[in-house]
Amino acid sequence: MKNSIVAVLLAGVAVVLMGPALAVPALAQTSGLPLPTAVEKQLEAKASNVTEVTLDKTMLGFASKFLDKKDSDQANAKQLINGLDGIYVRDYEFDKEGQYSMEDVDNLRKQFAGGDWVPMVHVNEKKSGESTDILAKMVNGESRGMFILSAEPKELTIVLILGPIKMDQLGELGGLGGLGALGDINKTVKKADKTAAKGGGE
Amino acid sequence: MKALAGIAICAIVLMVPVAVLAGSGNGFDGVVTTLEHRYHAHATRIPFMGLISLVAHKASSGGVCGLHVAEFDEFTAQVDGDELNSIVEEKLGAGWQRMIRETSRHGNEQTLIFSRPEGQRMGLFILDLDGHEMDVVQISVDPDHLNQTIHKYNHQDGDADRSDDDSD
Numbered sequence: 001m002k003n004s005i006v007a008v009l010l011a012g013v014a015v016v017l018m019g020p021a022l023a024v025p026a027l028a029q030t031s032g033l034p035l036p037t038a039v040e041k042q043l044e045a046k047a048s049n050v051t052e053v054t055l056d057k058t059m060l061g062f063a064s065k066f067l068d069k070k071d072s073d074q075a076n077a078k079q080l081i082n083g084l085d086g087i088y089v090r091d092y093e094f095d096k097e098g099q100y101s102m103e104d105v106d107n108l109r110k111q112f113a114g115g116d117w118v119p120m121v122h123v124n125e126k127k128s129g130e131s132t133d134i135l136a137k138m139v140n141g142e143s144r145g146m147f148i149l150s151a152e153p154k155e156l157t158i159v160l161i162l163g164p165i166k167m168d169q170l171g172e173l174g175g176l177g178g179l180g181a182l183g184d185i186n187k188t189v190k191k192a193d194k195t196a197a198k199g200g201g202e
Numbered sequence: 203m204k205a206l207a208g209i210a211i212c213a214i215v216l217m218v219p220v221a222v223l224a225g226s227g228n229g230f231d232g233v234v235t236t237l238e239h240r241y242h243a244h245a246t247r248i249p250f251m252g253l254i255s256l257v258a259h260k261a262s263s264g265g266v267c268g269l270h271v272a273e274f275d276e277f278t279a280q281v282d283g284d285e286l287n288s289i290v291e292e293k294l295g296a297g298w299q300r301m302i303r304e305t306s307r308h309g310n311e312q313t314l315i316f317s318r319p320e321g322q323r324m325g326l327f328i329l330d331l332d333g334h335e336m337d338v339v340q341i342s343v344d345p346d347h348l349n350q351t352i353h354k355y356n357h358q359d360g361d362a363d364r365s366d367d368d369s370d
């Protein structure tokens with residue numbers, strides 16, 4: 001009996017003392033874009049400026065609290081954001097043209113090829129060398145995510161939105177810091193539609 | 203008696219690594235101290251920060267508290283973005299998640315923003331290096347309270363703008 005009390009006491013002391021010791025070396029968690037690290041590292045090594053935005057569900061919930069429920073636009077955005085599981089943005093700026101290859105872009109596209117991901121828009125402007133790809137994650141006929149890849153000669157932007165979202169809702173996310181460019185995606189899509197109607201472009 | 207002696211020995215044996223780890227300093231101060239050592243730079247801590255933090259807490263109706271600020275002037279060391287990020291991640295400790303990272307290969311421009319849920323509040327750690335100045339800030343915000351305060355002033359601004367328009 002005495003021995004078991006001593007054993008419990010010892011275990012208690014060990015837990016109390018070891019708890020912080022085990023917690024201290026744990027590093028900050030950095031859940032990022034679900035891309036293979038190699039692809040990200042490769043692009044990062046070539047880019048002169050890199051911007052990363054990582055907003056998981058908790059962060060999005062926090063960000064949505066800054067949106068005003070009384071303002072109809074912000075209320076819509078708030079509702080949308082609360083339903084999302086994550087927003088990941090990677091922007092790579094390069095000093096010179098040709099510092100990333102089409103192979104790099106294809107590697108990125110391949111990560112989302114097949115499965116639930118369905119290509120929705122592919123715009124390739126030969127004159128300017130710009131291209132935009134939009135893929136949607138379709139689950140049971142409903143959009144559960146969006147992947148946007150915008151490639152310019154000296155800039156590569158990747159946006160991944162996880163959760164229920166439609167193309168026409170992208171602009172609503174523009175209110176979130178750093179995501180203002182998403183509003184321009186709608187313009188790109190409309191431009192692509194017009195070009196397709198005229199029978200030009202790709 | 204032997205058992206008690208055993209407990210005491212165990213406690214001492216276990217306390218040593220805990221004390222060593224605690225001494226290495228984590229959190230805001232750990233980050234700043236490590237940056238000072240790594241880049242041979244001196245950080246200016248704002249005096250009476252506790253008092254300022256208390257005033258901010260009262261003024262923002264609890265929206266903002268736990269302010270920590272350190273400023274590195276004349277920061278001339280060359281910074282590797284990856285290394286800086288690793289230092290901050292390691293020294294901040296568990297629970298912090300990187301939200302924004304902006305890194306420039308040319309010139310000293312680095313921005314890191316980490317966040318950590320703290321119950322109803324959110325802890326934010328911000329490091330910004332621009333040229334020869336690096337600012338490190340940690341803050342705890344309550345979005346609900348802060349939002350109310352922001353909107354209160356927004357409405358006041360709106361009212362002021364309207365009265366200006368009326369007087370024209």
